[in-house]
Amino acid sequence: MKIALVTGGTRGIGGGISRALSESGYFVAANYNKDIDTAKKFHEETGIPIFSWDVSDYDSCIKGVEEICNTLGGDVDVLVNNAGITKDGMLHKMDPIDWHRVIATNLTSVFNMCRVVIPAMREKRFGRIINLSSVNGLKGQVGQTNYSAAKAGILGFTKSLALESASKGITVNAIAPGYISTDMTDAIRDDIKEKIIDGIPVGRFGKVDEIANAVLYLSGEEASYVTGTTLSINGGQYL
Ligand code: CAA
Numbered sequence: 001m002k003i004a005l006v007t008g009g010t011r012g013i014g015g016g017i018s019r020a021l022s023e024s025g026y027f028v029a030a031n032y033n034k035d036i037d038t039a040k041k042f043h044e045e046t047g048i049p050i051f052s053w054d055v056s057d058y059d060s061c062i063k064g065v066e067e068i069c070n071t072l073g074g075d076v077d078v079l080v081n082n083a084g085i086t087k088d089g090m091l092h093k094m095d096p097i098d099w100h101r102v103i104a105t106n107l108t109s110v111f112n113m114c115r116v117v118i119p120a121m122r123e124k125r126f127g128r129i130i131n132l133s134s135v136n137g138l139k140g141q142v143g144q145t146n147y148s149a150a151k152a153g154i155l156g157f158t159k160s161l162a163l164e165s166a167s168k169g170i171t172v173n174a175i176a177p178g179y180i181s182t183d184m185t186d187a188i189r190d191d192i193k194e195k196i197i198d199g200i201p202v203g204r205f206g207k208v209d210e211i212a213n214a215v216l217y218l219s220g221e222e223a224s225y226v227t228g229t230t231l232s233i234n235g236g237q238y239l
Pocket of ligand 1: 086088089090133134135136141142143144147177178179180184185188189192195196
């Protein structure tokens with residue numbers, strides 16, 4: 001059985017991805033950072049093992065992956081870089097701390113995690129890396145210079161690592177979700193939410209499962225010829 005690691009994998013989109021992979025027969029390890037109550041509840045409900053560390057810290061990523069490999073008895077076959085935060089605000093009011101936090105958690109984390117898992121994937125000649133970008137990395141969004149920069153950065157990273165890894169049986173792809181119903185989008189002010197929905201041709205926010213299903217496809221053996229691409233799943237918001 002293949003081992004899949006999902007960062008930020010105990011709630012929101014990541015929680016849905018962990019569940020879907022587990023139901024499809026992967027050994028799943030779900031990483032989380034600080035929200036231990038939600039993580040414990042997720043573990044009780046799903047039986048999926050949970051591992052806590054901060055993905056923006058390289059040394060913690062080394063330790064976290066080591067612990068997972070020891071616990072699950074093998075190397076990571078599928079890495080889903082999902083962990084992400086928002087610190088929205090207009091640039092002219094943005095605290096530099098909120099710039100650095102978002103870049104570290106949403107973009108540097110992707111370097112950290114890939115850097116840690118890829119040597120074993122190269123040796124094994126198999127790997128699947130799926131990086132969660134965002135429609136706002138493609139089109140930009142008022143109040144998200146930090147988030148959009150990180151999510152756009154993920155796309156360049158994905159294409160470059162895909163080129164480096166293509167001959168080693170490793171695929172590296174990005175998914176760019178639109179607005180998906182989670183705690184993150186619940187936090188948007190109601191008046192702004194209404195404006196956003198007006199701009200979505202399908203007329204609603206997406207569902208977590210609509211992203212998780214795409215992860216299942218990209219994780220599978222049958223997707224071995226799909227690499228370096230970005231799959232937009234956004235209700236037609238930005239094509
Ligand atoms: N489109 C166009 N204009 C917008 C806008 C939008 N979506 N949102 C805000 N604006 C405009 C406002 O109308 C306002 O214009 P005026 O100054 O001309 O009146 C200006 O931008 C400033 O907006 P606010 O008055 O709202 O400013 P604020 O400082 O009170 O709040 C903000 C700023 C916190 C960024 C707030 O605008 C906001 O929450 N925006 C939504 C940001 C967003 O979409 N975040 C996505 C979170 S979910 C996610 O990120 C997941 C994913 O991948 C999709």
